[in-house]
Amino acid sequence: MIFILLAVIFFILRIIPGDPVLAILGGKAPIEVIQQKRHELGLDKPVIVQFFDYIRGVITGNLGTSTLTNRSVFEELKDRFPATLELTIFSFLIVLVIGLFWGAESAWRKDEGLDIVARVYSLLLYAIPVFWFGLILQLIFASYLRWLPVGGRISAVTNFKIVTGLYVLDALLSKDWRGLLDVLRYLTLPSITLGLVISSVFLRMVRNNTVLMLSKDFVKAARARGLRKKIVLYGHAVRNAFVPIFTIMGMEFAALLAGAILTETTFSWPGIGSYLVMKIRYRDFPAIQGTIVFFALFIVVISIIIDIVNALVDPRVRY
C-alpha cells in the first residue's frame, strides 16, 4: 500500500508536463547550464533508475535536497514537523471534546433544542472554508479586540529551552509560566479554527451513531437495571457508537491534514503545511516531492494507529 502510494506520487509529479529545471532557471538560461542542472538533479538518468533512487532514498530517510536552501529536505521537515504536530493535537482535542460531548448529549436529547442547534451547526460549519473562518476570527480577535495575536507561534521575547519542538510541552518542562501563556495565546486561534470546522463532521457522526445505539435493546436493558444516564449514555451507547465511527476517523484525519495546510497559511504557523506552500511558490521540486512523501507516510502511520485503537475499542475484532 505504501509502495503504491509512493509510486503514484512519483509518477504524478513526473508524468504531468512541466519541466522543473526550466522552472528553476527560467527559460533563457544557456543549454549547458540547463544540462548541468539536469545532471545535478539526476534528471538525466532513465526514469526507472530515478524511481529506484527515489525509493531507496525514502527508505533510508533521504528525501532529497532542497534546490533552494541546499539543505536536506528531511532536515527541514524535521524542523517544522513539531509545529504541525502541536497544531494537530490541540485541534483534535477540540474536535474530540466538542464532538463527543455535544454529540452524545444531542443524541440523548434528540430533537430538542440542543440537538437542533447541533445539527444546524454541523450543516453550516461544513460549508465554511476553514481559511475564511480563520480570517474572520483573526478580524474579530486579533484586529478588533486585540486579545490574541494574528499569526506566528511565539513572541520574540519568550525564550525557553526547546526540547521537543512542541512549545507547550517545552514551556511546561522549563516551568516558564509566562512562556506557556504566551505560546498558548498563539495556539488558540489556529487550533480553534481548525478544531471547530472539523468538529462539525465529527459531531454529526457521533450524534447519528449514538442515536442509533440508544434505540438498541441493550440500552433499554441497562436503564432497566437502574443505571444512571451518564453510564448508559457514555458507557454503553457512545462506546458502541465508536465502532463505526472509527472506521471513518481515518478519513477525517486526512481532512485534518488538508485543513492544517490552510490553517498554517492563514496564521503564518511554521509547520509542514506552510512549508509545502512556500516550496511550491519557489518551485523547489525535490522539497515538494519530499514533503508529499512525508504526508503520505504520516497518513499511513496514522491509519495503522487507528486500526490498533479500533481493535482496542471493539473486542470482536480481536477474536
Place this chain on the structure above:
Amino acid sequence: MVKNKSFLSERIGEFVRDLTGSGTGRLTIVGSSILIFFIVLAIFAPYIAPYDPTEKVGLSLEPPSRQFWFGTDNLGRDILSRVIYGSRIALSISFMGVAIAFLIGVPLGLFSGYLGGWVDRILTLIMDAMYIFPGLVLAIAIAAVLGPGVINISLSIAVVYAPTYFRIIRNQVASVKSELYVEAARALGAKNWEILLKYIFPNVLPSVVVVLSMNLADALMTEAGLSFLGLGIAPPTPDWGFDLSSGQRFVLSRAWWGILFPGLAIVFAALGFSMFSEGINELLNPTIRERR
C-alpha cells in the same frame, strides 16, 4: 425531562426539520434555488455587475458605500463586481473538474469492474491509494506542477475526485456482474458492451448522481483553497479564494469587507450545493431518512 423549554425548541425543531426536512424535498428546492441564483450570476455577470472587476474604479480599501456596495479592494477594484464575476470561475471549475473526474472515473470503473483479474486489482490499488490521500494535498501537488489556468485547475480537481467515481462504479459493476440477469443476457448472446450499457450502467447511476452533487460542493471549496494558497487562477481574474488571500494582508487594517463578502459567497455556494445533494440523496434513497 424539561417540559416547558421543549415547546419553543419543538417549534424551532419543526422549522429546521422542515427546512432540512426528510422527504419533503424542501432541501432540494432551497438548494437548487441557491444554485440557480449563482448560475444566473455567472452567466449574466457582465450585465449584473456594476463595474469591471479588473479595473481600478475607486480608492483602495474603501469601506462599503452607496457607490461600492461591497467596498473596494486594495487595488481599488469593486468587490461586488469581483464577487459576481468570481462565480464564473467557481462554478466553471467545479463543474468542469467534477465532469472530468466523472469522465475519467466512470469508464475506468466500468472497465475495471467488468474485466476483473489483475487489471482490476492494479487499478483498484492505485485508485485506493489516491482516494485515501487528502484531497487538497493531491490537488496542491498537481496544481503545483501544472501551473495556473482554468483547465489546469479543473484537471487537478478532476484527479482528486476521479477515484471516488471509479470506486463506486467499479464496486457496483463487480457485484452486479454476478447477478443472474447478466448471466441470462450473456447466455442469450448479448455482447459485453451491450451488457455493460443496458444492464449495469442504469443500476449504478443513482448512487453516482448523489456523489456528483456532493463533489460539487467539495470541488468548490478545494478550488477556493487552491486560490487562497496562491495556486489557483492567475490574477487579475476575479476569484473568491484569491480575493480572500489578498484580503488577508489587510486584516490588521480592519478592512472587513474584503474578507466577509468573498467568503460569504463561497459559503452560500457551497451550502447550495450541499443542500441540493442532501435533498437528492433523500429523494433517491428514501430508506436513509432521519429517524423521527
Place this chain on the structure above:
Amino acid sequence: MSYAKDEIVLKAQGLKIHYHTQKGYVRAVDGIDLFVRKGETIGVVGESGCGKSTFGQGILKLLPAKTKYEGELLVGTTNVIPLDEKEMKKVRGKIVGMIFQDPMTSLNPIVKVEKLFHETLKEHEPNISMEISRERTARILEKVGIEPERMREYPFQFSGGMRQRVMIALALVLNPDIVIADEPTTSLDVIVQAQILELLDELRRSYNTSVILITHDLGVVAQMADRIAVMYAGQIVEQNIKNKIYYQPKHPYTKLLLKSIPNTNPKDLQLNFIPGSPPSLLDVPPGCRFASRCPFKMTVCEKEPPVFEIDEGQVKC
C-alpha cells in the same frame, strides 16, 4: 422490602398507559387491574400487540418520555406513576428486575460480563469494591449454570441460551422482589426454552421472588404460573388461577386461545385459529373489544362489559 408471605408486592388499579405516535394516539394499556403476591408467578398472556409488553416495560417506566400513565401502580407500597426518573432509578434493578426478549440484542456485546455486573451493583451500592462484585457475580453465575470464569468474557462470545442466563443473572443479582420476564424464551429454540423456564422457576423458589411472565404462548406459562391473566386489546379479559384458566375458561377469547394451541394429537389435524385480527390500539371500538370475533356475541356486547368476579377470578364479559 420485606414481606410477609402472601403479601401483595405489586398492584395495578385502573392502570392506563397511552402514548402519541406519528399515526395517532395509542391506548396500549387501557384500564387493567392486577395484583401479584410475594413469591408467586403471574403469567400475562396475549397476542402480539395486546399491550402486554407495554405493561411490562411500563412497570419500570422504560417507555419513551412522553408516555402518559393513569391510575395506580403500586410497587410495594409506593405508587410509581408520579415518580420521576431519579426516583425510578432506585426502583429499577433493585426492587424490580427485568429480563428481555432477545438475548442477542439486550446485552451490550462489547462490554465484559463482569463489568456489566459491577456497574449494576455499584449503581445501587456505591461503595462496593471490584472484588466483592466479582464474588457475588461468580455466585449468581453459578446459580444460573455458567462457569464463573466466563465473566471475563464478552457477551458476543456466548450462545443465545447462555446469554439469556446472563440476562437472568443480571436481573436477579440485586435480589429484587419482582422480576418481569418479557417473552424470555421467544427467541430461543424449544429445548433451550424448557431449560430457561426451569431455571427461572428454580430461582424463583430459591430467592422467593415474584415473577411476572409475559408471553404469547400459553404453553410457556403452563408449568410455571400460579395465576394467569389473559390480555386482549389493552385490557385483561380474564384472570384466575392456572388450573381454572386451562380447565374452566370463562371468557370466549380464552376458550378460543386454548383451542388454537397446536397439539401433537395425530387425529386432530386441523389448525384452529381465531378468525379476524385484534383491533388496532389506535382506534379502539366501543363496547366489548372482542365482540367482532366472538362466536357468542350478543347485543349487550355493544356496551363496555363489566368485570365479574367468579370462581376465584375475574372475567370481563
